[in-house]
Amino acid sequence: MTRVFISRDMASIALGADDVARAFVQAGCEVVRTGSRGLFSIEPLVEVETDEGRIGYGPVGPQDVAAVLDGTHGARLGRVDDLPFFAGQQRFTFARCGVIDPLSLADYAAHGGWRGLEKARGQSPQMVVDAVKASGLRGRGGAGFPTGIKWQTVLDASAATKFIVCNADEGDSGTFADRMLMEGDPFCLIEGMAIAAHAVGAGHGYIYIRSEYPFSIAAMRAAIDASAHIVAPFTLEVREGAGAYVCGEETALLDSIEGKRGQVRAKPPLPALQGLFGQPTVINNVLSLAAVPFILAEGAEAYAAVGFGRSRGTMPVQLAGNVKHGGLYEIGFGITLGELVNGIGGGTASGRPVRAVQVGGPLGAYFPPGMFHLPFDYEAFAQAGGLIGHAGITVFDDSVDMAHMARFAMEFCAAESCGKCTPCRIGSTRGVEIMDRIIAARVPAQSGAGGQIAPSRNGVLEKALYSRAPDRIDVSVEAQTRLLRDLADTMKYGSLCALGGFTPYPVLSALDHFPEDFGAPAPIKEAAE
Missing domain, CATH: 3.40.30.10 (Glutaredoxin)
Structure with a gap:
């Protein structure tokens, strides 16, 4: 047969x-x-x-x-x-995806599964934490916080009960690595969580998956049942999220697991000290936890030997949007953005020139081809005004309107804000109104008509200001752009969490790199390297 x-x-x-x-x-x-x-x-x-x-x-x-x-x-x-x-890939985390039957324990074991857990359980918790530190593994979804430091904090915390929480609330546009791993190699995630439990002394874990991923939920539940005897005494369960983007933020996620409305908590206290149900909690995302079995099985040195600068190991990059070869490409840090988009992705699916790529989801910065020399690295992207985030790259051709994309970022934040803090809740709404005025004024501004902006229909206070002292308010496109930058600065430094804090990234990068779409002179284009 x-x-x-x-x-x-x-x-x-x-x-x-x-x-x-x-x-x-x-x-x-x-x-x-x-x-x-x-x-x-x-x-x-x-x-x-x-x-x-x-x-x-x-x-x-x-x-x-x-x-x-x-x-x-x-x-x-x-x-x-x-x-x-x-x-050309370096598949450390996704080596088994597409190769094995995801729910076959025999297949998983035959392809190196459980070796990391076996080695971990033969070591003291501190030795396991030290191995994760030595690997250089950093959080694969946010600002890249060192995973080993987080684990050390939970290990050192004095408490009878500790938890491991996996953030599988993959809500960024153009990302699918979490889903692919949970559906293609679910035991890998379970093994990583079991290693974390041994390392910090946790007895129970939760995998928080958004409800839009029914296949992932079914796969993880089946895998948990099948492997319960292997990871015991550690126990696991799946919790379904209702699709709120803010629940990708770790403290809002914890509130959701506890049965509360998903709202961001003030920090401190850190979740590592007072997390789920007030107990010390390790909370990592799927890609961070799934990298751990390789580190324990092959050694921290083997993982740390790959990468660039302070960004060690591999990153599963997801290519999406208007790209010829969309998919997941796992490679060591250091490959350039241009190699990923043009070399691996093959450029746009439409065949038109690439105009911009957004890295890091809907709140990531936009980069023009003139910046394609950037190495894929946490520090390099931070210096360039961006972030790697969950390593999703969305490609746009030259038909994109970047002012509309900046408006989308503000609108997205307004829709997804939990409402806990004023800069995010109010700032995003005001940002949409400012963008509407700028977009409405672009045509007359570009035709030499002055670009005067009328007050927005929904701004009650603004209408009052215009009616009382219209001669004292600068309504030019330039003034509204300055106002937008000031608002972005307030959101970036005043928001309680990364939802409001990161929304300025796409807005400011669009303003900086594509000013012509905001009615300003176009910058001198630099050749992509």
């Missing part, structure tokens, strides 16, 4: 993988459902087990079964690992 491998990842199913799998079953094949390899342009991908190894075909439809089985299908790819998109 011919054995074939077909993904059951949510993206693959959306592209028709279930229909393809049924067609191969009807043809008498043994079908193994895997995770996705991570290159969505070849999904549904079918790999056929042969004497030469697993030979890939993709994309494949149900009507292609006969041609695939006799080896004559025109979409024959050969060995998938040899394709250029995969050959």
Whole structure:
């Protein structure tokens, strides 16, 4: 009986993988459902087990079964690992995704699973924490805080009860690494959490997954049940989020797990000292915890040997938007932004020139091609006014209007704000109003008509100011742009959490790099390196 491998990842199913799998079953094949390899342009991908190894075909439809089985299908790819998109990767975290049956304990163990947990349990908690510190692992979703330092704080905390919480509330646009790992290699995340529990003395863990990921939720629950005897006495459960973006912030997430409305907590106290239910809590995201089994199994030195500067190890970069080869590409830090977008991603899917890329989700900065020389590194991006975040890269061609993209950032923040602090709650709303005035005035400003801006319809206080002293208010595009910068500065430094604090990144980067879209003279373009 011919054995074939077909993904059951949510993206693959959306592209028709279930229909393809049924067609191969009807043809008498043994079908193994895997995770996705991570290159969505070849999904549904079918790999056929042969004497030469697993030979890939993709994309494949149900009507292609006969041609695939006799080896004559025109979409024959050969060995998938040899394709250029995969050959250059350094898959530490995603090595098993697309290769194994995600819910097979035998498959997981045969591909190196549980080795990290076994080694960890043979060491003292402090030795495990020291290994994570030595690896250089940093948080894979925010400002890059050292994971080992966070674990050390929880280990040193004196408490009878401690928790491990996995932040799987993947809400950034253009990101899918968490989902891919949970659906393609769920035991890896469980192993990482079990290692963390041993390291800090925690007895129970929670995986917080947004409700928009039903396949991830089902996969994690099945994997938890299947591996309970292996990770015991550590226990785990899944909690579903309701889709609030702010619950990606760690303290709002903790409130949601506790059954409260997801609102940001003031810090201190830090969650590492007073977290879930007031107890010391390790809270890391999926990619941070999933990197831990490799570190323990292969050694901290092997992980730290890859990377750039203070950014050690690999990062699963997600290429999305208007890009030719969208997908997940795991590589060591230090590769340039241009290599990722043009070399790996192949440029735009539309064939038009790349005008901007946004790195780090909807609150990440926009970078023009003139900055494609930047190395993918926490410090390099911070110096350039951006952030890596969850390593999602969204590509835009030259048809994009960057003023509208800046407005979207403010509108997004206004919609998703928990309302706890004034800079975020009020600032984002005022930001939308300012952007509406700037956008409305661009055409007359660019045609030499002066760009005078009328008051917004919803600004009651503003209407009063205009009616009382219209001659004292500068309503030019230039003045409104200055006001927008002042507002962004207030939000950046005055907001309680990163939702309001990061919203200025896309706004300010759009103003700095694409001023012509705001009615100002265009900057001199620099050649991309």
